[in-house]
């Protein structure tokens with residue numbers, strides 16, 4: 001784990017029923033169903049599995065067989081009309097948001113049966129995903145002073161980014177690798193000037209710039225040292 005990483009509890013503690021205690025997430029699976037698979041009692045956000053109508057009916061038997069007791073709407077405040085998001089900067093751009101109203105927390109009396117239930121649920125074509133509730137880890141983010149402006153790397157809707165997550169998922173990739181010295185990058189542009197962010201990894205002194213600093217700028221995007229508390233973070237920090 002990177003030192004800058006932050007543990008994120010993704011346990012979903014809202015919409016609780018009396019049986020769902022604050023530490024009950026290790027008894028839960030989080031499951032997303034297709035439309036019209038789960039029919040809760042009218043107006044209910046949480047109900048006994050035995051009181052819920054499932055389509056197909058065999059789904060209820062599968063749940064009860066694995067000691068599932070309670071099913072709860074995971075995002076009770078989600079409005080199904082909010083599935084299309086419009087960019088504020090580029091109004092012609094739209095993004096589709098997942099139907100969070102189809103995601104449920106399912107509480108099992110016996111947590112040892114969570115794996116079995118997950119596997120059985122995944123066999124249903126109308127189950128989009130199912131996984132154990134628990135803890136997760138945020139992707140590593142470098143401490144470079146201008147990283148927050150690099151929406152192409154990690155877009156939170158900041159600066160000119162506008163559309164959250166319209167990016168290359170760089171933090172997620174850096175969790176896997178931060179580059180390798182055996183990879184050589186060639187920049188075909190108008191020359192490269194040495195720079196403190198990559199000078200120690202530049203072949204020779206660099207050919208120098210012609211007409212403009214575009215080649216140096218591109219090199220920085222590709223290979224600026226990341227997590228050194230200055231400037232930007234390039235895609236690779238070791239190549």
Ligand SMILES: [Ca+2]
Pocket residue numbers: 153154155165166167168169170
């Ligand atoms: Ca992203």
Ligand SMILES: [Ca+2]
Pocket residue numbers: 144197224225226227228229230231232233234
């Ligand atoms: Ca840097």
